[in-house]
Amino acid sequence: MRAMSTPSDPADGTGRTWCHFREDLGVLLWSSFLAASTATLLFFAYFDPRLLAADDDPPAWLADRMTGYATGFFFFWGMCTIASFLTAYLIDTRPPERNER
Amino acid sequence: MSVAPRDAGTSLYVARQKIHAREIAGRYERLRVIAAFSLLGLFYLLPWVQWRGQQAVLFDLPARKFHIFGLLFFPQDFFLLTWLLVIAALSLFFFTTLGGRLWCGYACPQTVWTKVFVAIERWCEGNRAQRIKLDRSPWTSRKLLRKAGKQLLWIAFAAYTGVTFVGYFSAIRDLVPAMATASLGGWETFWIVFYGFATYGNAGYLREQVCKYMCPYARFQSAMFDRNTLIISYDAQRGEPRGSRARNVDARAQGLGDCIDCTLCVQVCPTGIDIRQGLQLECIACAACIDACDGVMQRMRYAPGLIRYATQSSMEGKRTRIARPRTILYGVLLLALIIGFGIAVAQRDLVELDVIRDRNTLFRQLDDGRIENVYTIRLINKDTGPHTLRVGVSGLQGAAIDSERSEYQVGAGEIISVPIRIRAPRHSVAGSMEVKITARSAEDDGPQSVAIARFVGPVR
Numbered sequence: 001m002r003a004m005s006t007p008s009d010p011a012d013g014t015g016r017t018w019c020h021f022r023e024d025l026g027v028l029l030w031s032s033f034l035a036a037s038t039a040t041l042l043f044f045a046y047f048d049p050r051l052l053a054a055d056d057d058p059p060a061w062l063a064d065r066m067t068g069y070a071t072g073f074f075f076f077w078g079m080c081t082i083a084s085f086l087t088a089y090l091i092d093t094r095p096p097e098r099n100e101r
Numbered sequence: 102m103s104v105a106p107r108d109a110g111t112s113l114y115v116a117r118q119k120i121h122a123r124e125i126a127g128r129y130e131r132l133r134v135i136a137a138f139s140l141l142g143l144f145y146l147l148p149w150v151q152w153r154g155q156q157a158v159l160f161d162l163p164a165r166k167f168h169i170f171g172l173l174f175f176p177q178d179f180f181l182l183t184w185l186l187v188i189a190a191l192s193l194f195f196f197t198t199l200g201g202r203l204w205c206g207y208a209c210p211q212t213v214w215t216k217v218f219v220a221i222e223r224w225c226e227g228n229r230a231q232r233i234k235l236d237r238s239p240w241t242s243r244k245l246l247r248k249a250g251k252q253l254l255w256i257a258f259a260a261y262t263g264v265t266f267v268g269y270f271s272a273i274r275d276l277v278p279a280m281a282t283a284s285l286g287g288w289e290t291f292w293i294v295f296y297g298f299a300t301y302g303n304a305g306y307l308r309e310q311v312c313k314y315m316c317p318y319a320r321f322q323s324a325m326f327d328r329n330t331l332i333i334s335y336d337a338q339r340g341e342p343r344g345s346r347a348r349n350v351d352a353r354a355q356g357l358g359d360c361i362d363c364t365l366c367v368q369v370c371p372t373g374i375d376i377r378q379g380l381q382l383e384c385i386a387c388a389a390c391i392d393a394c395d396g397v398m399q400r401m402r403y404a405p406g407l408i409r410y411a412t413q414s415s416m417e418g419k420r421t422r423i424a425r426p427r428t429i430l431y432g433v434l435l436l437a438l439i440i441g442f443g444i445a446v447a448q449r450d451l452v453e454l455d456v457i458r459d460r461n462t463l464f465r466q467l468d469d470g471r472i473e474n475v476y477t478i479r480l481i482n483k484d485t486g487p488h489t490l491r492v493g494v495s496g497l498q499g500a501a502i503d504s505e506r507s508e509y510q511v512g513a514g515e516i517i518s519v520p521i522r523i524r525a526p527r528h529s530v531a532g533s534m535e536v537k538i539t540a541r542s543a544e545d546d547g548p549q550s551v552a553i554a555r556f557v558g559p560v561r
Contacts, residue, residue: 030315070291
C-alpha cells in the first residue's frame with residue numbers, strides 16, 4: 001500500500017536493490033516498537049517477572065521487577081525488529097518475476 | 102505491496118523541503134489551542150492529584166498494583182484494560198465516521214506536542230518568513246543564540262514530559278525530590294531520558310511526518326469514511342477558476358471564481374499539501390487552511406467557507422445523513438460496551454481468592470483415617486479498607502480446615518499467602534473430588550470470594 005501522493009515506481013524496474021535502507025530502518029524499528037509494546041503489556045499482565053525467576057539461582061538482572069519489565073521489552077523489541085528486518089529484506093530482494101518489465 | 106519506496110534519489114522520510122508552516126489565527130485555531138491546553142494540562146497535572154492520601158492515578162509497576170481514584174486494580178483485572186482499549190478503538194471509529202480525522206486535528210498527542218514545540222520555535226525564531234530567513238542566513242551570534250535558546254527550551258520541556266510520564270508509574274512526589282538530590286533509580290532515569298528523547302524527536306523534528314509515514318491509523322482511517330463524513334473540503338464549484346484580481350473588481354465579470362490563488366492555505370498546512378486538489382491522505386484535518394481562507398475571504402468581502410468542514414453529500418447539494426447503518430452500529434456497540442464496562446467495574450470482586458495445590462504430595466492419610474490435602478491460598482484485598490477474612494470449606498461432607506487460625510487480617514491492597522490443610526473423613530472421599538473454598542469478610546454484607554479446588558484421596 002502506498003501513500004497516494006508518492007510518485008509511482010520507475011517503470012524500468014531498476015529499483016531492485018534496497019536503496020532506502022536507512023529510511024526503512026525507521027519503519028522497521030517503529031513497527032517493531034508497536035508490536036513489542038503490545039507483547040510486553042500482554043506478557044507481563046500474566047507473568048510477574050519475579051515469579052519467572054522463581055528458581056534456585058535467579059539471575060541478578062531478574063531480581064527486581066523494573067529490570068524484568070525493561071529486559072522483557074527490549075527482548076521483544078529486538079525479536080520483532082529481526083522479524084521485520086527479515087520480512088522487508090526477503091520481500092525486497094526476491095528475484096523479479098519473469099513477466100515483469 | 103512494496104516495502105522499499107523506489108522513487109530513487111529522493112527520500113520519503115525526510116521532508117523534501119523543510120516545511121515552515123505559517124502561523125494562523127481563527128476559530129479553529131482557538132479550538133485547537135483550547136484542546137491542547139486541556140489535554141496537556143490533564144497530562145501534566147493528573148499525577149500530582151492526591152486521592153485519600155495517595156497519588157490518584159498511579160500504575161505502580163514495581164508493586165503490580167494500579168490505583169485509579171481509589172479503585173485498585175491488579176494484573177488479574179487485565180481484561181478490563183483490554184475492554185477499555187476496545188472501547189477506545191471503537192470510539193475512534195465512531196467519531197472518524199462522523200467527523201473525519203477529528204482525533205488527528207485536535208487530540209492526538211503527536212499534534213498536541215508538536216503544537217507546543219512549534220510555539221516554542223516561533224517564540225525563539227520568529228514567524229514563518231523570519232524562520233526561513235534565519236535558516237538561510239550564515240551562522241551569526243544572533244542565529245546561534247536563537248537556535249540554542251530553542252533547543253534549550255525544547256530539551257527542558259521534553260525532559261519534564263519524560264518526568265511526568267514516569268510519574269504515572271512511579272510516585273511523582275517521590276520522583277521529583279529524588280531528582281533534585283540526584284538519587285533517582287537507574288531504570289527511572291533511563292525511561293525519563295527515553296521518553297524525553299522520543300518527545301523531542303517526534304514533536305521537534307518528525308512532526309507531521311509521523312502522521313504521513315509512521316501512523317497506522319492514518320493509513321486505514323479512510324476506510325471509515327463515506328459520503329456523509331465531515332471532511333475539510335475546498336468548494337471547487339465556487340472557487341474555480343482561481344486567479345488573482347484587484348480587490349474592487351467584479352470577479353464574476355472577469356470569469357473568475359472566489360479563490361484568489363493567494364496560496365495561504367498551502368502555506369499554513371503543516372503537511373505541506375494543497376487542499377484545493379481535494380482530500381488527500383496527508384490531510385490531518387487540522388483546519389488551519391479553513392482559518393487562513395476565511396481570513397482572506399473576509400478581507401475580500403466574500404462569504405466565508407470557500408474551504409470548510411463539509412461532507413461530500415453536502416458538497417453535491419444533497420442532505421447529510423448522520424444516522425446511517427454504520428454510525429448506528431458503531432453507536433449501539435459503543436454504548437453497550439461502555440455500560441458493560443461500568444457494570445464489570447462496579448461488580449468486580451473486592452476480595453479475591455487463589456488456591457494453589459501443594460505440588461509435592463497428592464494426599465496424606467492421618468492416623469485416625471482422615472485424608473489431608475495441603476494448599477496455599479492467596480487472599481487479595483482490592484478494597485480501600487482492611488478486611489478480616491474468614492476462610493471456610495464446603496462441598497465435601499465432613500471436610501474441615503485444620504489451621505492455627507481461621508481469620509486473616511488483610512490490609513487495603515494487600516496480598517497474603519497462607520498454607521492451609523483441609524481434612525475430610527475417609528468415607529466421603531473417592532479419588533478426585535471438588536471442594537469449595539470460601540473467603541468471607543467477617544462484616545455483614547462484606548465481600549466474599551469462592552474458589553473451586555481439587556481434593557484428592559485414595560480410590561475406593
